[in-house]
Amino acid sequence: MAKLHCLCGFIIYDIQDEDSLGWKGSVASFSSRHHAFEVLLINAGAYIRSVESKTRPQWMGQHYEPNLIPITNHEDVLGDIFSTYLEDTRIAYECEACGRIWLPSPTGSGYYPFRPEEPDTTPRGFFQPWNPTKPTDESP
Numbered sequence: 001m002a003k004l005h006c007l008c009g010f011i012i013y014d015i016q017d018e019d020s021l022g023w024k025g026s027v028a029s030f031s032s033r034h035h036a037f038e039v040l041l042i043n044a045g046a047y048i049r050s051v052e053s054k055t056r057p058q059w060m061g062q063h064y065e066p067n068l069i070p071i072t073n074h075e076d077v078l079g080d081i082f083s084t085y086l087e088d089t090r091i092a093y094e095c096e097a098c099g100r101i102w103l104p105s106p107t108g109s110g111y112y113p114f115r116p117e118e119p120d121t122t123p124r125g126f127f128q129p130w131n132p133t134k135p136t137d138e139s140p
């Protein structure tokens, strides 16, 4: 989606692959999150065991194209594994002008608006980071 016309007249813009927009969030069912978390743990565990048992080259051969193996480090592998956790989430938006939350249709086509009961007093920023602490490059 490049832009969504809110019922109030405001236009909500999205930037492809930009996840730090304060009006852009994601939604997923709890059961979907639980399943994705189990898959994440299984895959991360398998990768860690391959490193511990020095069978990482075989594990990598099963999961990556040969040309990518030499340039794929631990962070890349874990990033790929963890990204599966996000696969079943859907993008949602908040109108900065009126506070409507736009949730994706269950069928995947279009969005449905939900407006706060008291739009003038309901705070904005539902999709702002809850913990804005930035990660560091320092190893523990």
Ligand SMILES: [Zn+2]
Pocket: 006, 007, 008, 009, 010, 095, 096, 097, 098, 099, 100
């Ligand atoms: Zn609006």
